[in-house]
Amino acid sequence: MERCQILLRGGSFSYELRLDWAKWPEKMGNRAVSGIALHPDGMLYVSTRSERYPICVFDKDGNCVRTFGAELDFSRTHGLTVDLDGNIWVCDDQNSVIYHLDKEGKLLGTMGEKGVFSDSGYDPTVRWPHDLYTNVRAAEPFNRPTRMLQAPWGDLYCTDGYGNTAVHRFTAEGKLLRTWGGPGREPGRFRLPHSIAADERGRLWICDRENFMVQIYDKEGNFVRRIERAGYPSDLWEFDHHMYLCNGDGAVDIYDLECQKTASVAFPECFDDIHSIGGDEEGNLYLGKINGENSLFQLKKV
Missing domain, CATH: 2.40.10.500 (Thrombin, subunit H)
Structure with a gap:
């Protein structure tokens, strides 16, 4: 056939x-x-x-x-x-x-x-997605981490995650350098940091999925900007001066490094x-x- x-x-x-x-x-x-x-x-x-x-x-x-x-x-x-x-x-x-x-x-x-979970206040007995709103602080590593990334400059970054509202930065050897975040929608805060990718400008793009946005930080963890109304952003891939975002709403959105959406490839059935x-x-x-x-x-x- x-x-x-x-x-x-x-x-x-x-x-x-x-x-x-x-x-x-x-x-x-x-x-x-x-x-x-x-x-x-x-x-x-x-x-x-x-x-x-x-x-x-x-x-x-x-x-x-x-x-x-x-x-x-x-x-x-x-x-x-x-x-x-x-x-x-x-x-x-x-x-x-x-x-x-x-x-x-x-x-x-x-x-x-x-099986050991940091103290973010997260209550796993509360039903999804209401459990995400039980977080009260950005805790130390880890409480249900979602991704570990080694950036091109060598440092490790972890989005953490379902039971925490934090991003952790480590040396390549695993020494903790910084934790940032906390629950909320304000710059520098997260609801669910679900994935992370690095771009060629030395910035970190973070899928804040349940806040329906992508947040962008410098390598030190300082807030740069955010892309709101990004669908249900789950994961990112960087290639050839663009960031590819699966938005969870039936499309892959393609952004340039100025954070402008240049294309969207959609086929909702798949x-x-x-x-x-x-x-x-x-x-x-x-x-x-x-x-x-x-x-x-x-x-x-x-």
């Missing part, structure tokens, strides 16, 4: 939608995707909510070539990234711990203590509930979903 080609365009950006790009392991049940990152070796690393296959590695053709991480007994993976040495950071937000792994899955270290975004050196996009079919697919740049 001839394959139907679907082309999506937004501004000067054009993509071919490839819903069937990912070839998952046979008999894999839960394929919910919680994080996506390209490795320098060209492989795409994907964190999932599967107990048996929490981290899957795909080649450029979408074949899953290996999996690892089951022995870590994740409760819920969140926000996988690749650092400057080609190693992997992945959060387990429900266990409030972050794992550092090499590209084959060998454990290099952890940050945080599994893009609804997008949680994660990544890309490769050719500008192809990879989108991950928590719910529904086709939980990992490609937008091939044309």
Whole structure:
């Protein structure tokens, strides 16, 4: 049967939608995707909510070539990234711990203590999303962290997260330098810091998802500006002088580094509930979903 080609365009950006790009392991049940990152070796690393296959590695053709991480007994993976040495950071937000792994899955270290939560006032017995409003302070690391990022200048930054309203800055060796945030909508405060990316100007873009905005800071953690009415911003990827934002409302929004939205690529039937975004050196996009079919697919740049 001839394959139907679907082309999506937004501004000067054009993509071919490839819903069937990912070839998952046979008999894999839960394929919910919680994080996506390209490795320098060209492989795409994907964190999932599967107990048996929490981290899957795909080649450029979408074949899953290996999996690892089951022995870590994740409760819920969140926000996988690749650092400057080609190693992997992945959060387990429900266990409030972050794992550092090499590209084959060998454990290099952890940050945080599994099952130990900092005192932000967060009450996990309150139903979602009302639990987010039980936070009363920005606490020390960690309370349900969502992403650990190593910025190009070497420092580590963590969005923290579901049970905290904080961002933490660390040295490359893991020494805490600063915590900032606190509950609210004012500049410098968060409701749910869900993801973080760095741009080529040395700034940090933070998805403040439940405040429906993206906040931008310098590398020291000083507030620069924010993008309001950003949909339901879940994740970011920086490439070629642009920031790509999955907005949770059925679109990928593309911003220039002046924080102006230059394009929006939308296909609500497929893009609804997008949680994660990544890309490769050719500008192809990879989108991950928590719910529904086709939980990992490609937008091939044309």
